[in-house]
Structures are given as structure tokens and as C-alpha cells.
Amino acid sequence: MGDTKxxxxxxxxxxxxxxxxxxxxxxxxxxxxxxETGFYNESKKLNTVAHGILFVESDPPRKKCVAPMCNLMxxxxxxxxxxxxxxxxxxxxxxxxxxxxxxxxxxxxxxxKHKFNxxxxxxxxxxxxxxxxxxxxxxxxxxxxxVEQQSPLLPGGKPIVTVFTLxxxxxxxxxxxxxxxxxxxxxxxxxxxxxxxxxxxxxPVWVDISQLEKTGxxxxxxxxxxxxxxxxxxxxxxxxxxxxxxxxxxxxHLHTVNTHTVVGANGNTQIVVDAEVYEGFPYxxxxxxxxxxxxxxARDACRAGCFGMIKRxxxxxxxxxxxxxxxxxPPTPRLRxx
Numbered sequence: 161m162g163d164t165k166x167x168x169x170x171x172x173x174x175x176x177x178x179x180x181x182x183x184x185x186x187x188x189x190x191x192x193x194x195x196e197t198g199f200y201n202e203s204k205k206l207n208t209v210a211h212g213i214l215f216v217e218s219d220p221p222r223k224k225c226v227a228p229m230c231n232l233m234x235x236x237x238x239x240x241x242x243x244x245x246x247x248x249x250x251x252x253x254x255x256x257x258x259x260x261x262x263x264x265x266x267x268x269x270x271x272x273k274h275k276f277n278x279x280x281x282x283x284x285x286x287x288x289x290x291x292x293x294x295x296x297x298x299x300x301x302x303x304x305x306x307v308e309q310q311s312p313l314l315p316g317g318k319p320i321v322t323v324f325t326l327x328x329x330x331x332x333x334x335x336x337x338x339x340x341x342x343x344x345x346x347x348x349x350x351x352x353x354x355x356x357x358x359x360x361x362x363x364p365v366w367v368d369i370s371q372l373e374k375t376g377x378x379x380x381x382x383x384x385x386x387x388x389x390x391x392x393x394x395x396x397x398x399x400x401x402x403x404x405x406x407x408x409x410x411x412x413h414l415h416t417v418n419t420h421t422v423v424g425a426n427g428n429t430q431i432v433v434d435a436e437v438y439e440g441f442p443y444x445x446x447x448x449x450x451x452x453x454x455x456x457x458a459r460d461a462c463r464a465g466c467f468g469m470i471k472r473x474x475x476x477x478x479x480x481x482x483x484x485x486x487x488x489x490p491p492t493p494r495l496r497x498x
Contacts, residue, residue, distance in 0.1 A: 162207035164222070167449050168215035168379070173200050174240025174253070176268040193268040195253065197261065198235025212236050215378045216449055231376025237261055237273065241292040246274075246304065247331040254294070256349055258287035258308050278334045282320050285310035289367065293350040293415070294326075297397075302328045305337075305353055307360065311345050311369045319345040323358050323395045338395050340402050345369060347382070352419035352433045356398070359433055361413045362391040365441050382444050386410075392475060392482065394431065405475045407482045411437040417470055428478040434488060437471050440464025 166172055174195035181188050194200060202210035209218040211225060212234035225231060241255040252260045252274055260274035281287055287310050294306035304326040311319050318341040324334040337358070344366035352359030364385040371381035390413070392405040417434035424430040442448065445465035452458045459466070471485035 161203045161209055163220075164208045165219045165450075166209060166214070167217065167219050167451070169448055169450055169453055170443065171214045171216065171218075171238075172240070173197075173203070174238060176263075178265070178268060191268060195238075195240055195263075195271060196269055197237045197239065197271050199238045202235065210234065211376065212238070213372060213376055213378060215443065217375075217377060225376070229373050232373055237271070244294060244304075246326070247328040250331055254290075254292050256289055256292050256347070258290045275332060276334055277332045280308065280322050280324055280334050280336045282310055282322075282339070284313045284317060285320055286313055288345065288369065289347065291348040291350050295351075295353045297325065297353065298355040300355070304328070305358055307348055307351055307358070309345055309348070309367075318342065321346060321360070323360075325397075337397055338399075338402055340393070340395075344383070344385075349414045350416045352416045352435070354419050354421065354431075356396060358395045358397075359416075359419050359431065360393040360395065361416070361433075361435060362393060363412045363441075364388040364390060364410055365412065379444055382441060384441065392431075392433075392473070394475075394477075403477075405480055405482050407473070407485075409485060411439065411471075411485070412441045412465075413437050414442065414468070424474070424476060426476075428476050431475040431477060432472060433475075434470055434472050435485075436468045437485065438465055438468050442466065442468075 176193050176195055178191040179188055199210055199212050209222055211230050213231055213236050237259050239253040239255045239259060239261045243251060243253050246252045251263055251265045253263055254260055261271050262274045264270040287308055289309040291307055294304050297303040297305050306324060308322045309319060320339050321342055322339040323337040325337060326334050346362050347365055347367050348360060366383050368381045368383045389410050390407045394403045413435050415436040419433045422430050422432055442465040445462050446452050447458045447462040447466060470488045472488050473485050474483040
């Protein structure tokens with residue numbers, strides 16, 4: 161924008177693409193339009209990259225904030241990761257934040273923040289993050305399920321994770337399934353879902369909000385926990401206890417393929433989840449920048465955070481043992497060497 165360039169591949173402005181298929185004529189009508197979000201409009205008005213949260217600072221760097229926390233308090237509505245039909249004819253765009261953006265699917269315009277008229281936000285907390293991939297609850301075709309992570313506003317407070325449902329008949333009203341405190345603000349890009357429960361994979365990384373306040377950058381805010389193994393939390397929909405299952409492995413997680421239950425050879429119920437996992441955290445690898453992705457040497461050097469694998473994990477709900485992840489297919493590189 162102007163003479164300023166975005167650096168991280170995840171910081172790009174979004175662009176909507178629409179395809180209308182006409183079976184009678186056999187023709188396809190195509191439309192594309194930039195997502196006119198608050199971040200995009202402000203950047204366009206200033207002819208530079210506007211303030212807001214980025215993964216990596218722009219080139220050249222943006223001017224420092226005059227007002228305290230101006231990056232944290234900016235629009236932060238660059239929700240280009242996923243779209244969903246929240247209710248019949250009503251669409252939202254999302255990313256890994258608590259902000260959902262309404263938009264007009266016909267014109268690909270009219271972006272504005274979706275307003276929730278509910279009270280799932282906890283006292284003395286601020287909604288910060290949420291997965292980009294809400295899901296419809298199996299066998300409940302009108303019920304969306306998602307998660308919200310809230311950070312404490314007062315010293316000594318703990319982050320809170322809330323699992324909620326949303327009915328397509330009332331898309332402005334979320335209903336809390338359950339909430340729990342956690343030592344650090346976790347990061348979820350997706351989660352597992354079964355008819356009876358949500359499965360949250362707590363990977364060994366957390367988001368340091370104080371770094372976001374200081375720098376306006378997600379890269380430095382992602383804080384690794386090198387001595388911590390990945391955990392699974394099962395949140396039942398029937399009001400039962402939230403159960404934590406500790407894995408013996410240290411891995412990072414982005415997408416969830418499938419979640420189901422089976423009866424194991426020992427007669428115990430097993431929760432089975434297929435997940436996209438990495439040995440390193442993908443978002444902080446240097447190759448995940450525009451200069452890095454254009455550099456073959458950098459791409460070839462990126463192993464832990466660039467080569468994902470689908471692994472199957474089995475959780476014995478009686479003994480609590482999490483079986484070591486079994487690859488369900490060979491490693492698939494996110495970035496191929498050219």
C-alpha cells in the first residue's frame with residue numbers, strides 16, 4: 161500500500177471470489193472484490209499500512225503509536241481466513257480472533273462487525289481470540305459450535321476459554337456450553353467436534369498479550385513452551401465435567417480432520433481424532449514471510465514448521481492414556497521446493 165509492503169504471508173489484505181454456476185446454460189459467472197474491512201479502508205485512506213495487529217512488521221515499519229495500545233485497539237478486522245453461512249442467507253468472515261464480520265454475499269461488500277447480544281464475556285476479561293473454523297454440531301444441523309479465548313484485564317487474573325453454541329435462528333445469541341481457566345492464553349486455529357463433546361487441543365504455545373500491547377505483532381507474542389507436552393480437553397455438551405488428557409508428545413496443531421468414538425479392544429470407549437500436526441510452530445518460521453517463501457534455500461531449510469502430517473490420536477476415556485500419534489499418510493509439505 162503506497163510505498164509500504166506487508167511482509168508476512170498471513171498479513172495480506174483479503175479478496176473475495178465468487179462463482180455462480182448455472183446448470184441450465186452450463187456457464188459460470190465469476191466476481192472478485194477486495195474485502196473492504198476497516199483495516200483495508202484505513203490503509204487505503206492513509207496510502208500505507210494502517211495500525212493494527214500484524215504477524216510481522218511492515219517494510220518500512222509503520223509509525224509508532226501515539227495513543228497507548230493503538231494497534232490492539234484498531235479495527236483488527238482482516239478476517240480473510242474463512243467464510244460461513246451463520247444463518248440462511250447471512251454470511252460471516254472469520255480469522256483467529258473473536259471478531260466475526262458480516263458481509264453481503266451478493267455484492268461481496270458491506271463489511272461490518274457482527275454484533276452478539278449475549279453475555280458470554282466474563283467480568284474483568286476481554287475477548288481476544290477464537291478459531292477460524294466453527295463447525296456445525298453433528299446431527300444438529302442448525303447449531304454452530306465455536307470457542308472464545310478471553311484475557312484478564314486485572315493483575316493476577318487468568319485467561320478463560322469458553323465453548324459456545326449458536327443457533328441459526330438466533331445468529332446474534334451465543335449460548336455458553338462451558339468455560340474453564342487456563343494458565344496462559346491458548347491459541348486454537350480449529351478444534352475437534354463430536355455430537356456429544358468438543359475436543360480442544362492445547363498445543364505448547366501461548367499468546368502473550370503484553371507483547372501485542374507493546375509491539376502490535378503476533379510473531380513475538382507467540383510464546384513457545386518447549387518443556388510442555390500437548391494436552392487434549394474434552395468439553396461435554398451435557399454439562400458434565402471437563403476432562404483433560406495429557407499426551408506424551410510435544411506437537412503443534414492447526415487443522416482437525418475428524419473426531420469420533422469407538423470401543424477399544426479392552427472394552428473402553430476411545431476418542432479418536434485425526435489432526436494436522438507439526439514438529440515446530442508454523443506461524444513463526446522465517447519462511448512464512450513473503451521474502452522467505454520466494455527463497456528456495458529458506459523453503460528447503462523449513463522442516464519442523466512447514467511439513468505437516470495427519471496423525472491419529474486415540475484417547476482411552478477410562479484409563480486416560482493417550483496413544484502416541486500414528487501417521488495416517490506420508491508427510492505433506494506445505495511449501496514445495498521449486
